[in-house]
Amino acid sequence: EPEVTQTPSHQVTQMGQEVILRCVPISNHLYFYWYRQILGQKVEFLVSFYNNEISEKSEIFDDQFSVERPDGSNFTLKIRSTKLEDSAMYFCASSERSPLTTDTQYFGPGTRLTVL
Amino acid sequence: DQQVKQNSPSLSVQEGRISILNCDYTNSMFDYFLWYKKYPAEGPTFLISISSIKDKNEDGRFTVFLNKSAKHLSLHIVPSQPGDSAVYFCAASGRAGSYQLTFGKGTKLSVIP
Numbered sequence: 001e002p003e004v005t006q007t008p009s010h011q012v013t014q015m016g017q018e019v020i021l022r023c024v025p026i027s028n029h030l031y032f033y034w035y036r037q038i039l040g041q042k043v044e045f046l047v048s049f050y051n052n053e054i055s056e057k058s059e060i061f062d063d064q065f066s067v068e069r070p071d072g073s074n075f076t077l078k079i080r081s082t083k084l085e086d087s088a089m090y091f092c093a094s095s096e097r098s099p100l101t102t103d104t105q106y107f108g109p110g111t112r113l114t115v116l
Numbered sequence: 117d118q119q120v121k122q123n124s125p126s127l128s129v130q131e132g133r134i135s136i137l138n139c140d141y142t143n144s145m146f147d148y149f150l151w152y153k154k155y156p157a158e159g160p161t162f163l164i165s166i167s168s169i170k171d172k173n174e175d176g177r178f179t180v181f182l183n184k185s186a187k188h189l190s191l192h193i194v195p196s197q198p199g200d201s202a203v204y205f206c207a208a209s210g211r212a213g214s215y216q217l218t219f220g221k222g223t224k225l226s227v228i229p
Contacts, residue, residue: 035217
């Protein structure tokens with residue numbers, strides 16, 4: 001069964017460093033998403049991506065964050081200068097069609113980011 | 117801004133009995149609702165969904181009910197099995213022009229053998 005994969009499973013970094021979280025969406029999916037879950041809190045939407053551009057982003061997704069699809073299979077989330085409050089589980093998701101047509105998003109296993 | 121609420125943080129049920137997980141929403145623009153199951157250290161796994169044009173959707177042991185007038189949905193698991201023990205998240209989407217899922221805080225279900 002096709003699945004979303006994410007690497008690494010755990011990333012530890014020093015405050016102020018750049019991190020890149022990687023995702024391989026399900027191969028025939030066209031829409032890609034990043035969510036995060038801070039420990040003890042809700043899963044929160046960060047950004048959606050379609051046709052090589054951002055479709056929508058939340059207020060969390062500030063100038064420190066960026067996304068790209070560098071090679072047609074990977075989908076990456078970059079945090080330019082990490083802060084302590086960026087420590088969270090980051091989930092990638094993908095969907096086959098626009099959610100506006102009642103599509104379903106499938107999630108990867110997550111990357112745990114720890115900022116020291 | 118809790119647009120999707122799961123008011124029960126935990127629920128314990130005996131194996132074989134029915135588990136009922138509840139979810140309320142406030143945004144009337146939501147038109148697609150999903151339930152995800154999550155084990156520790158894993159991502160959310162899609163379980164079942166329902167469109168606002170329906171009031172019930174069934175898939176095996178899982179049934180989701182939607183009451184649009186009350187802005188309430190529920191997930192029924194019958195019969196409950198120990199392997200169902202996990203955190204269950206309700207999520208909603210469909211605000212005009214929006215792709216994002218809005219999640220509830222989750223309900224931890226424990227099925228006791």
